[in-house]
Amino acid sequence: MKSNTMMTIKLLLVEDQQLVREGLKGLLALHEEIRIVGEASDGAEALELLAALPPEAMPDLVLSDMRMPRMDGLGLIRALAARALPIPVVLLTTFDDAAAFDEAVRAGARGFLLKAIxxxxxxxxxxxVAAGGTALRPSLTTRMEERHGERAFTAAxxxxxxxxxxxxxxxxxxxxxxxxxxxxxxxxxxxxxxxHCSAIFSKMGVRDRTQAVLRAIDLGWI
Known part of the structure; x- marks a missing residue:
């Protein structure tokens, strides 16, 4: 999308470290298409904030730290699904960890990014992600391919x-x-x-793009 036609992205920012959260706020404020509609220090506080927001102020997506006290980013993703709130979540993490990537995409994260980006x-x-895509960094998907490369599959x-x-x-x-x-x-x-995407999801037995990517990696298709 070009800047002159770019949609406004309403963003909920979730980060337990105040200094990091303030830094992200300042960085994102430089982009006129991104509007922060709320911030929280963990997943539990984010859920409380969402419950209090009017429908017109609900975020288009959530940018969340992965590791936080009380409720982490994975817990937030699962809680949103349990509440039937289809808000995509992009997770930020400090470490390039294939196991964490696996856990995140299985939980339903639409993005998984290193804080060093x-x-x-x-x-x-x-x-x-706001446009309906995913944000899975190539270095992490490569690590997932290595992690699952030796897995054996049956015909079933x-x-x-x-x-x-x-x-x-x-x-x-x-x-x-x-x-x-x-x-x-x-x-x-x-x-x-x-x-095509609907047909892909049906054939692969998955419900969304991130599950399709993970399944494809498991199968060695990508």
């Missing part, structure tokens, strides 16, 4: 095969691109790409 990378990741584990076009779409999904971006790259309408 550049401001431009963070901004782009938030835009991608194998989902229905994807068509060449569906596999192409899945690989672009895994790179973090939105449906709009994939449509532009492949010369299709966004509706066609949505249909």
């Amino acid at each position: 550049s401001p431009d990378t963070l901004r782009q990741a938030l835009q991608d 584990d194998q989902p229905d095969p994807l068509s060449p076009k569906e596999l192409q779409v899945l690989r672009l999904v895994a790179s973090g691109r939105s449906n709009t971006e994939i449509a532009a790259l492949l010369g299709n309408s966004e509706g066609v790409i949505k249909n």
